[in-house]
Amino acid sequence: MTVVGGPTLPQERRLITPIPGPASQAIHARKLSAVARGVGTMLPVYVVAAGGGVLVDADGNSLIDFGSGIAVSTVGNSAPGVVSAVTDQVHAFTHTCFMITPYDGYIAVAEMLNRITPGAHEKRTALFNSGAEAVENAVKIARAFTRKPAVVAFDHAYHGRTNLTMAMTAKSAPYKSGFGPLAPEIYRAPLSYPFRDGGLDGVSAARRAIDVIDKQVGADNLAALVVEPIQGEGGFIVPATGFLPTLLDWCRANDVVFVADEVQTGFARTGTMFACDHEGLVPDLIVTAKGIAGGLPLSAVTGRAAIMEAPQAGGLGGTYGGNPLACAAALAVVDTIERDSLADRADAIGKTMFEQLSVLRAEDDRIGDVRGRGAMIALELVSPGTTDPDANLTKRVAAAAHSRGLVVLTCGTYGNVLRFLPPLSMPDHLLHEGLEVLAEIFREIR
Numbered sequence: 339m340t341v342v343g344g345p346t347l348p349q350e351r352r353l354i355t356p357i358p359g360p361a362s363q364a365i366h367a368r369k370l371s372a373v374a375r376g377v378g379t380m381l382p383v384y385v386v387a388a389g390g391g392v393l394v395d396a397d398g399n400s401l402i403d404f405g406s407g408i409a410v411s412t413v414g415n416s417a418p419g420v421v422s423a424v425t426d427q428v429h430a431f432t433h434t435c436f437m438i439t440p441y442d443g444y445i446a447v448a449e450m451l452n453r454i455t456p457g458a459h460e461k462r463t464a465l466f467n468s469g470a471e472a473v474e475n476a477v478k479i480a481r482a483f484t485r486k487p488a489v490v491a492f493d494h495a496y497h498g499r500t501n502l503t504m505a506m507t508a509k510s511a512p513y514k515s516g517f518g519p520l521a522p523e524i525y526r527a528p529l530s531y532p533f534r535d536g537g538l539d540g541v542s543a544a545r546r547a548i549d550v551i552d553k554q555v556g557a558d559n560l561a562a563l564v565v566e567p568i569q570g571e572g573g574f575i576v577p578a579t580g581f582l583p584t585l586l587d588w589c590r591a592n593d594v595v596f597v598a599d600e601v602q603t604g605f606a607r608t609g610t611m612f613a614c615d616h617e618g619l620v621p622d623l624i625v626t627a628k629g630i631a632g633g634l635p636l637s638a639v640t641g642r643a644a645i646m647e648a649p650q651a652g653g654l655g656g657t658y659g660g661n662p663l664a665c666a667a668a669l670a671v672v673d674t675i676e677r678d679s680l681a682d683r684a685d686a687i688g689k690t691m692f693e694q695l696s697v698l699r700a701e702d703d704r705i706g707d708v709r710g711r712g713a714m715i716a717l718e719l720v721s722p723g724t725t726d727p728d729a730n731l732t733k734r735v736a737a738a739a740h741s742r743g744l745v746v747l748t749c750g751t752y753g754n755v756l757r758f759l760p761p762l763s764m765p766d767h768l769l770h771e772g773l774e775v776l777a778e779i780f781r782e783i784r
């Protein structure tokens with residue numbers, strides 16, 4: 339039997355059983371005895387179909403999706419353009435390895451990324467499989483170009499789980515603890531975190547970071563500064579205006595490659611094609627993944643031709659990087675974003691969320707901050723009247739949302755941030771219903 343997802347699924351929240359229901363629980367029991375426990379599961383409802391703004395589980399429950407599989411199904415699950423492009427490709431051929439006998443789709447994705455990423459300068463692109471793999475390659479490329487070893491990442495950063503990116507990721511448990519030794523030559527600089535740094539302005543926050551970098555690393559040793567323009571896993575932290583441009587200027591003046599990690603923020607998520615676009619920031623290298631290919635594994639490093647051409651021929655690659663199915667999906671994703679003006683849709687979703695969540699915040703002093711951009715919005719929860727993180731409340735709100743058929747995710751160094759990343763195919767009535775469910779929960783949980 340073929341199960342059909344996509345936008346034609348009934349767009350409704352429908353609870354037939356408790357969450358998770360018996361069919362999901364039976365599958366979950368198999369998970370526990372077959373899958374390594376290191377691979378966690380936030381909400382064990384086992385999905386059988388998804389699309390528009392819903393996930394349908396093995397028990398027939400239909401949940402509102404405020405997570406997009408962590409900012410991946412931006413154009414919606416099984417979006418029609420993606421399904422048709424991937425179906426055509428799967429019938430043509432599934433793999434030849436681009437390094438062996440190449441194909442046009444890879445080139446078309448590189449051309450597309452060179453076109454849509456910030457800046458009109460000459461660019462090159464290389465394709466990989468995961469966000470972490472692309473971040474690693476950005477570091478390799480920056481080192482090859484500058485012939486310097488060090489890399490700076492920021493407080494609260496998340497860049498992946500591979501050995502190098504785990505060292506760049508800030509949070510120890512669960513990402514790094516027990517998995518050392520970590521890669522050397524990774525240094526950490528302080529971020530701009532307006533809610534927690536007393537509203538320090540962006541330029542001063544950048545100067546504070548540059549001072550640490552100057553004293554503890556030295557530009558002479560530094561290949562790359564890697565930064566998420568809006569931090570994802572770290573807590574949807576939007577740095578103060580001026581922070582990123584000041585860092586970029588310093589990088590330019592000091593022969594340091596400025597790398598924007600847009601793995602979570604890219605592809606219309608924040609109301610512009612890339613989060614860098616909000617401040618007109620033109621990074622040297624931009625790393626993309628997640629939303630790029632509607633759920634097929636694909637990632638990329640795109641940037642200035644001179645930097646991208648630094649590694650020797652044959653120095654970059656991998657068996658699957660730029661797989662033909664993923665490339666077909668990526669071309670369809672970007673077509674869909676441009677044709678349907680999905681950046682504007684993200685902006686509209688963001689305005690609705692921001693307005694309604696701000697009302698909630700005004701009546702609930704446990705909500706310390708509402709922040710984010712576009713369809714990437716979060717609540718930071720605290721003990722009333724303080725900035726003390728309340729991770730326990732965050733867990734309770736998320737659990738209550740799940741049991742009512744609303745998928746929300748948490749994040750943040752202190753585990754006290756509720757984050758919302760709806761697919762841009764989310765219909766308005768479900769967006770409002772999801773926000774109403776949240777309001778109900780905040781009123782009920784004390």
Ligand code: PLZ
Nearest residue numbers: 468469470496497498566570599601602
């Ligand atoms: N850079 C900014 O957000 C992935 C990780 C979930 P991969 N974020 C979700 C988890 O717990 O593993 C991410 C990111 C930023 C890099 C990555 C890494 O991307 O595709 O997961 O490797």
